[in-house]
Amino acid sequence: MNLEQLLSLDYPLTRLVIGLLCIFAFVGLNGLVLVWVERKVAGHCQLRPGPLHVGPHGLLQPLVDAVKLIGKQLVAPFGSDKALFWLAPLLAFAPVTVCMLPLPWGPDMAMIPMNTGLVLILAFSGLGVLSLILAGWGSNNKWGLLGAARSVAQSVAYEVPLLLSVMAVAITAGSLDLFQISAQQGGWPWQWYGVKNPLAFFIFLVCAVAETNRAPFDLPEAESELTAGFHTEYSGMGFGLFFLAEYANMIIVSGVAAALFLGGWQGPFLPGVWWFLVKIYCILFFIIWLRWTYPRVRFDQLLNLSWKWLTPLALLDLALAVIVAGFGG
C-alpha cells in the first residue's frame, strides 16, 4: 500500500486514528465548555454570575482550572493498590472513546459507521462502572469503597430499563444503526420518536442521568454523605480525568438521546451537524438544570425507582412498541 492510500479516509485504520484524534479534541473541548456551562447555569440558578473574570464571561476559567489540575502533584494514598489506583481514571476514559465512534453527527458524518452502533454503545457504557469500582477499591479508603459499592448496584439497576427503553425505539425503527434510526425520523418535533413514544424518552432520560452519576442520582460521589465517594483520594489530573469522563459520558448519552428520540441531525435550515449539537446541548442543559434543582435521592429509593417503576414501565412500553410495530409494519 502506498502513502496516498494510507492517507485516504477510506482506509479504516487512518479513519480510526483521525476519528480518535477528533474525539479527543471534541471531548476535551466540549468537556471544558460543559464545565463552563455547568457553572454558569448553576450560578444563574442561584442568582449569582458564575465564573466571570477569566476570559469573556469566564469562558477560559475551565481551561485555567485544567492547567491547575495538571500542575498538581499526583498523590496515591498510603496502602493503596497503585496499579488499580492509576488504572481507574484511564479506564474511565476508555469507553468514552469507543462510544463516540458510532454517533451520527450528520447524514454522512461518523467516525465509523456501523449497523450495530447502538449495541456497541450500550456494551461499552457498562464498562464505565468498572473504573469506579477500581477507583474505590484501589484507593484504600472506606468512603471510596462505599462509593464503589453504590456505583455497581446503581449501574446494574439502571442498565435494565435503559436497555428496554432503547429496545422499544429500535423495534419501532427496525434497526440498531443510529444512522437509520435518525434517518427514519423527520426534522420536525412531531416526527421524532421522543414525541411518538414519550414514555421511552422519559425512561431513557432518567436512566441516562443515573448512568452518568449525575444529581439527583449522584450517589457514588455523594459529597455530603461519602465526602467524594469513589474519587475521594484522587488529586490533580487523576481527579481531572474522572471529571472529564463524567462530562464525556454526558455528551454520549445526550448524543444517543438526540439520535434516538430527537431526530438526530435532522432539522430545517441548518446543516445536520449543527442541529445535532444543538439537540445535544439542549439535553445537557436539562441534565445540568436538574442537578441544581433537586436534592439527592436515597440509595434504596434509587433502586426502588428503577426496579419498581422504571423497569415495569419500560417493559410495558416495549410491549406496546412491539404491538404497534407488528400491526403498523
Added chain:
Amino acid sequence: MQAFDPTALRGDLASARFEPGPTDDKLILSMGPQHPSTHGVLRIMLELDGEYILRAEPVLGYIHRMHEWMAEQKTYMQFMPNMGRVDYLHAMAWNWAYAGAVERLMGVEVPKRAEYIRVAVTELNRISSHLLWWGAYLLDLGAFTPIMYAFDDREIILDILQAVTGSRLTYSYFTIGGVYGDVPADFASRCLAFTRHLRSRLPMYRDLVTDNVILRGRCEDIGVMDVELARRYGATGPCIRGSGAPVDTRRAEPYGVYNRFDFRIPAYTEGDAMARYMVRMDELVTSCDIIDQAVQGLPEGPIQAKVGKTVKPPKGEACYAVEGARGKIIIHVRSDGGPKPYRVKLRAPGFSNLSVFCDLARGTLLADAVSILGSLDLVIPEIDR
C-alpha cells in the same frame, strides 16, 4: 517505601471503643471531624454493616474553648462578647440568656423599650438562623441551590442587624440591664418590609423544597423521635416540638415581654425529620408575627437600666432560660459578690439534641444519618462550648 501495616494505626479513646470484627462485613468509619455534612468539626464514629448503621457515637471537643473557665477569669461585662461565639447563628439568644441571668441575680428591671428591641433582634436572628439551617440541611441532602436563596433573604436580616448592632454575625449587643445602643429610626419600617418580603418568599420555598417528592422521601419517617425519647434525652426546641409537644420557653416561662405578644407555637406529631423541618419552616412565620408586633408596639424611653459602671451582683445564684433557635438555652450564674462570676454554666440545647442521635441513627442508612444529623440543626461551637 514502608510497607503498609494496618495494626500500626492507633486510634484514640473514641475509636478504641469500636472494634472491627467478628465478620468482615462490619466497617468502622470515622465520619468527620472534616466531613461536609458534620457542619464544622463534629466527628461521629460509625459501625456499619454495609450502609446500615449498627452503632453511632459522636465524638465532641474539636472546637471546645472552655467558655465556662473564661467566664471565671473575666468580669461580668467582659464575658458578654463570648456569648456571640458560643452559638454564632443565634447569638442574640445567648446574649439574652447571659444578660438575663445576671439581671435576675441583680434584680435589675430592664426598660420596656430595651425589652421590645431585644425581642425584635432575637427573633430576626432566629429567622436568620433558621434560614441558614434550611440551606445547610438541603445542602446535606444534596440540593445546592436553596442555600443561595436562603442567604439572599438572610442578607436583609444581617443588614438590619448590622444597622442596629454594628456586626453581622457574632453579636455582642445586650448589656446588663438593656441593650448597647438604640435602634435607628427606620428600624421598624425595615423590619416590617422584611417580614412582608419573607412571607412572600415562603411559597417559593415550599414549591422548590418542601413539596418536593425527593425531599419528602429523604425526610419522612426518618429519625422518628417520640416525646418520651426527647424528654429523656433533654431534647428541646424544634426537636421536641416536632415530636408533638408544643413546648416553648417563650410560652412556658415567659421572659422579657413575650407574654405581651400573640403567637402560635407550631408543633407536629410525626416526630420525624420532616416534622422538625416543618416546625422550623412554621417558626419563620411565628417569628415574623412576633417581630411585627414588637416593632409596631415599640415604646419610647430609655434603653438601659441604671446598673453602675462595674457590674457587681450580690451573692447568690440565678439561671435564665431562653428559647434559642435550637432549643432551651439556660445560663446559670453563681456570684460570690465579687466583680467576676464564681461559676457560669452554659446549657447548650444542641448538646442534648445531639445526644439523641445515637438512638435515632441505629439501624438507619448512612444517608439517613446525614439527614437526621441535619434535622437536629447542630451548631458545633455551641455543643462544644
Added chain:
Amino acid sequence: MSVSQLIEEAYTGLKSLVIGLGVTGKALTQPGVTVLYPMEEVERDNLVTYRGHVELIGKDEDPAVPRCVACGACVKACPSNCITILCPVAAKEGEEAGPVKMGPAPQKGSKTPGEFIVDFSLCSLCGQCAKTCPVDSLQFSDNPYMVSFDRKDFRIDLLARLRRMARDEAVAGE
C-alpha cells in the same frame, strides 16, 4: 395500595419536580443579586453602620487632639487586652530629668495619652471600651476593608490616625 393511588402518587411527585424546575428556571432568567466586590461595592448607607475597629474622637475645638484623658478605663474594660495607652511617667523627685519614660495609663499628672494603640487582631468588637469611656472619646470606625499580609499592620496607632483624619478633614474643608 391500589393502582389509582399509585398513579396519583406518581403524578403529585412528578408535578412537584416540575414545579421545582420552574422555580430554578425562573431564577435563571432573573438578574443576579451578587455584589461583584472589587468592581462594585455595597452602597454607602449599608457600610456606615458597620462597626470597624475603635478610633479616637477629637476635641471639638481641635480635632487633632483626642478628648481622651488617659484614665485607662478602656484598658481595664477590654476583655481581650487589646488596648495599650502609654503616658509619660512623672519623674520622681530627686531623679535627673532624663529621657521621658513611658508607662501604662493612668499616670499621675498626665491627662493626655502619649500613645494609644489598638491591636485589632485581638479585638472582638464588643464595644466595652467605648461604653466605659468617661469622656466619650472612643467610637467605632466604619472601615470594613482591612486587609494586610502582616499582623503588625493591625496594631493601629489611633493618635496618628486621628491626626491624619483631622488633616484630611481640614484639607477637604478648604
Added chain:
Amino acid sequence: MIPECVAKLGAACSAPLDHAATGCVASVTLTPETIHDAVAVMDKEGYLLEDVMASDLEEGFEVAYHLSLLDGANRVVLRLTVPHDAPRVPTVSDIYPGADWHERECFDFYGIDFAGHPNLYNLLLPEDFEGHPLIKDAKARKSLADLVPLTYLVDCGLAEPEPEPKAKPKPVAKAAPKDE
C-alpha cells in the same frame, strides 16, 4: 412553691425559691445515696433533665441537677455535695440517657466520678489533657454560704436567721421568696 413530688424524694432539706429572682422554684438538697432514687421519682413525674452542673466549693464538689416539666416555669434543683478527695456520685444516665454526656462533661471539668456510668471518659477535652480545668485553688474556693442568699440557707438549717443580712444592703437586694 415546692412541687408535691419533692416530698417523695427523701430530701435532706428542701427550700422554695422565687422563680423571678433565681429562675428555679425549689431547691432540694440530697446526698449521693439518695440522688439516684430521687431522680427516678422525678423521671416518673415527667420531668426533663436540663443539665447537670458541678461547681467547686469549699465543702466539696456540688453537683446540681436541673429538672423541669415540659411546660411551665417549674425548674427544680436537686443538689448534693461530695468531698474533694472522694468525688463519687452514682450515675443517673440509666434513668435519663441524656445525663450521659452531662456527667461526662462534669468528669472532664471536675474529675467527678459517676459510679456506674457506662463510658466515663473525656468528652470535650483532649484525651491527653492533664487535670481538670474548673477545679479552683484551695484559696479561691468559696463556701456555699458565700454563694447563696441567706434565706435559702436558713430554710435548710445551714445558718441561723439573722435580723440583718451580712451582704451589703442593695437597693434591689435579693428578696425572700414571695410565693411560698
